[in-house]
Amino acid sequence: MEIHKVLLAEDEEDIRKVAQMSLQFRSGWKVTLASNGEECLAKAAEDPPDLILLDCMMPKLDGYETCRRLKLDPSLQHIPVIFLTAKAQETEVKKGLSLGAVGYLIKPFNPMSLAAEISQILEGRDERN
Amino acid sequence: MTEFGSKLKRRIWQPFLFLMGVAVLASVCLTFLLPLTRLSLWIYTALFVLLTGAVALLMTGRLMPSIQSLARLTEEASPGSLERASSDPDELQGLARTISDITTEMREKEQTWIGDLEKRNQAMQQLSRNLQEQAASFETALNEVDSPVCLFEADGNVLQVNQSFCRFLGVSAETLRTRGLIGIVGDLRRFVASPDELSRAAEEIFRKPSVPNDTVFPFKDRSGGLRIYCVPIFGELSSLIGIIAATGEGTDTSAVERLKGEFTSTVSHELRTPLTAIKGAVGLILGGAGGPVPGAIRDLLEIASHNTDRLIQLVNDILEIFRMEAGRLRLKPAPASVEDLIHSARDKAAREAAAARIRLETRIAPGVPPALVDAEQVAILLEKLISNAIKFSHAGGTVRIGADPMPDAPRFLLLWVQDFGRGIPREAQERIFEKFEQAEDVLTRQKQGSGLGLSICRGIVEGHGGRIWVKSEPDKGSTFYASLPVAQSLPPKAAPEARPVRGSDAHRLVMVVDDDADTRKVISRMLQSEGHYVVEVSHGSQVADLALRHRPEVITLDMIMPGVDGLEVLRRLKTDERTRSIPVVCISISDDLSPQALQLGAALFIRKPLETKKLLDAIEKVCQTAAGQAG
Numbered sequence: 001m002e003i004h005k006v007l008l009a010e011d012e013e014d015i016r017k018v019a020q021m022s023l024q025f026r027s028g029w030k031v032t033l034a035s036n037g038e039e040c041l042a043k044a045a046e047d048p049p050d051l052i053l054l055d056c057m058m059p060k061l062d063g064y065e066t067c068r069r070l071k072l073d074p075s076l077q078h079i080p081v082i083f084l085t086a087k088a089q090e091t092e093v094k095k096g097l098s099l100g101a102v103g104y105l106i107k108p109f110n111p112m113s114l115a116a117e118i119s120q121i122l123e124g125r126d127e128r129n
Numbered sequence: 130m131t132e133f134g135s136k137l138k139r140r141i142w143q144p145f146l147f148l149m150g151v152a153v154l155a156s157v158c159l160t161f162l163l164p165l166t167r168l169s170l171w172i173y174t175a176l177f178v179l180l181t182g183a184v185a186l187l188m189t190g191r192l193m194p195s196i197q198s199l200a201r202l203t204e205e206a207s208p209g210s211l212e213r214a215s216s217d218p219d220e221l222q223g224l225a226r227t228i229s230d231i232t233t234e235m236r237e238k239e240q241t242w243i244g245d246l247e248k249r250n251q252a253m254q255q256l257s258r259n260l261q262e263q264a265a266s267f268e269t270a271l272n273e274v275d276s277p278v279c280l281f282e283a284d285g286n287v288l289q290v291n292q293s294f295c296r297f298l299g300v301s302a303e304t305l306r307t308r309g310l311i312g313i314v315g316d317l318r319r320f321v322a323s324p325d326e327l328s329r330a331a332e333e334i335f336r337k338p339s340v341p342n343d344t345v346f347p348f349k350d351r352s353g354g355l356r357i358y359c360v361p362i363f364g365e366l367s368s369l370i371g372i373i374a375a376t377g378e379g380t381d382t383s384a385v386e387r388l389k390g391e392f393t394s395t396v397s398h399e400l401r402t403p404l405t406a407i408k409g410a411v412g413l414i415l416g417g418a419g420g421p422v423p424g425a426i427r428d429l430l431e432i433a434s435h436n437t438d439r440l441i442q443l444v445n446d447i448l449e450i451f452r453m454e455a456g457r458l459r460l461k462p463a464p465a466s467v468e469d470l471i472h473s474a475r476d477k478a479a480r481e482a483a484a485a486r487i488r489l490e491t492r493i494a495p496g497v498p499p500a501l502v503d504a505e506q507v508a509i510l511l512e513k514l515i516s517n518a519i520k521f522s523h524a525g526g527t528v529r530i531g532a533d534p535m536p537d538a539p540r541f542l543l544l545w546v547q548d549f550g551r552g553i554p555r556e557a558q559e560r561i562f563e564k565f566e567q568a569e570d571v572l573t574r575q576k577q578g579s580g581l582g583l584s585i586c587r588g589i590v591e592g593h594g595g596r597i598w599v600k601s602e603p604d605k606g607s608t609f610y611a612s613l614p615v616a617q618s619l620p621p622k623a624a625p626e627a628r629p630v631r632g633s634d635a636h637r638l639v640m641v642v643d644d645d646a647d648t649r650k651v652i653s654r655m656l657q658s659e660g661h662y663v664v665e666v667s668h669g670s671q672v673a674d675l676a677l678r679h680r681p682e683v684i685t686l687d688m689i690m691p692g693v694d695g696l697e698v699l700r701r702l703k704t705d706e707r708t709r710s711i712p713v714v715c716i717s718i719s720d721d722l723s724p725q726a727l728q729l730g731a732a733l734f735i736r737k738p739l740e741t742k743k744l745l746d747a748i749e750k751v752c753q754t755a756a757g758q759a760g
Contacts, residue, residue: 018409
């Protein structure tokens with residue numbers, strides 16, 4: 001699938017910046033930012049992206065709940081979701097995959113290969129489909 | 130003695146009375162037989178009776194005192210009293226002598242017994258004194274103990290309590306002794322959140338007192354818990370004599386585990402967040418996101434990047450140790466092919482090995498059965514063992530990874546990693562599996578590492594029920610062995626997915642040029658998935674030389690690289706006769722450089738992000754074109 005717009009939900013400003021720069025620099029994707037789950041849902045509804053990247057631990061609405069709500073929304077449920085997670089939460093994320101996410105990436109990520117790894121996850125999903 | 134005296138009286142009187150009777154009877158008979166007148170008869174008879182009576186009286190007078198004296202003495206039976214009867218008639222004297230002997234013997238025995246009894250009495254008194262002293266010392270010691278301690282008998286009666294226990298319950302020792310186990314458990318119930326659980330546990334401890342029992346019952350109105358520590362005391366034949374119970378405030382272990390888990394998760398998250406930002410920012414600068422980076426600054430940034438990676442590894446290791454110690458490392462064993470495990474670990478370590486100029490070899494013995502392991506954890510195990518082996522090898526050396534069956538323990542197989550480095554001193558060989566230990570500590574701290582790697586390895590192997598050990602000789606190298614359980618068989622492999630046919634020769638040698646290691650890895654994985662062979666190159670300056678050496682069929686070239694960039698690499702390749710014919714697939718984020726690249730001789734220009742299909746199609750297309758041109 002072709003990716004043009006990515007919505008990234010991450011509460012840490014520095015990581016938002018790094019991830020945004022990394023994706024724009026290495027893939028040319030347009031990256032929209034959200035600082036928590038609620039903002040993510042609002043921005044997704046306003047301008048549906050091709051891909052949503054979700055941090056797990058966020059204030060107001062965490063990544064899991066955001067993912068669950070996205071998958072309940074008929075107009076947003078088709079958008080692939082990938083979790084960005086610290087290793088400690090790997091087990092929880094695998095649980096989160098049952099909520100409909102297509103994959104997860106472990107922090108700290110390599111900014112030079114983040115886009116490539118995302119592409120691989122999406123390809124894997126396309127192959128499975 | 131009274132009974133004996135009566136018997137003696139009867140035996141003496143009976144013959145005497147018998148003689149008297151015979152005499153009277155004889156007189157009566159003579160009276161009737163002799164021809165005498167009635168008067169003379171009566172006179173004879175009277176005389177006879179009188180005579181007999183006189184004889185009887187005489188005999189009685191002589192014998193009775195002796196008999197009565199003997200009877201009395203025998204009744205008294207005091208030692209030596211029968212000796213006074215020595216002047217009596219012979220029979221009685223013999224009897225008296227016999228009885229006297231018996232009583233003398235009895236007296237001697239009595240004396241012996243009295244002696245023994247006195248000795249025993251003294252010993253008992255000494256023992257009693259000792260016991261009292263010991264009991265007093267024990268009581269003093271027990272009272273010195275800060276923790277409330279109570280000693281129960283096997284039936285639940287209270288044997289001893291210390292003052293702390295009395296203070297703890299606010300009741301005197303005497304009262305507690307009368308209450309027994311049931312009463313005391315009743316007193317303790319008011320402290321805890323789950324009193325029924327406490328009662329059940331107490332019952333269980335007395336029912337099955339096989340081992341010391343240490344349980345914490347959370348308090349009902351505050352944090353922490355009531356800790357009850359019980360030790361059974363066994364007597365002969367393993368019968369339960371009693372139970373020592375110590376109570377006090379403890380920490381609820383489940384709460385500790387929960388806190389540990391939360392702490393691990395929080396620390397991990399809090400450490401990772403800044404590390405992610407640092408690694409990301411430094412990575413982007415090094416990657417050229419902010420423009421070309423001068424050499425000196427690049428060196429410094431690479432130091433920062435390298436140390437960030439070390440810090441990340443340390444955080445990961447600490448997290449892994451926490452998980453193991455908290456028992457949260459849940460293994461999911463499944464049958465796995467040993468070849469797959471080893472080859473995958475070798476491929477993963479290839480880059481690190483190449484950087485250290487170490488050759489990786491695999492030696493899998495024939496007949497090694499499949500392993501019943503958590504493949505993810507075994508991957509970590511092998512990664513750490515191989516990484517260690519590389520770290521402690523000399524440049525240009527070899528590291529071997531292998532597997533063997535274990536004939537002596539057929540339920541296990543052996544994975545091993547061997548290096549030919551400096552080896553591990555004997556005294557450090559056990560210690561290196563402990564946390565924060567490195568054999569290098571003994572010498573210098575020059576090799577980097579958290580010192581947690583081998584401890585994690587041990588946790589993984591022991592978690593599988595196996596064992597890890599090392600054989601090492603100084604200056605000859607080390608071999609780490611891990612025994613892991615064997616699986617009966619492997620599940621049937623899924624049929625390989627049908628892939629599009631990509632020309633006559635699908636296995637090509639591809640040189641992947643990219644300054645970023647992870648991107649190289651991603652591209653390599655894409656190519657290897659199709660069976661292509663890959664040579665990775667990280668610096669533009671090395672491409673021409675390596676292309677000459679390896680003669681790849683195709684080169685993928687990243688355009689934006691520090692130092693010698695993609696266009697320059699392309700120029701060098703295309704101006705050298707020997708490399709000009711190798712097709713080059715240029716990869717870039719934008720098409721900006723496409724015209725220049727194509728003009729310099731690039732076979733194809735593709736845009737990021739890469740997708741496997743896009744890349745493989747490109748490779749196949751340029752190779753076929755090149756083959757067509759050559760033909």
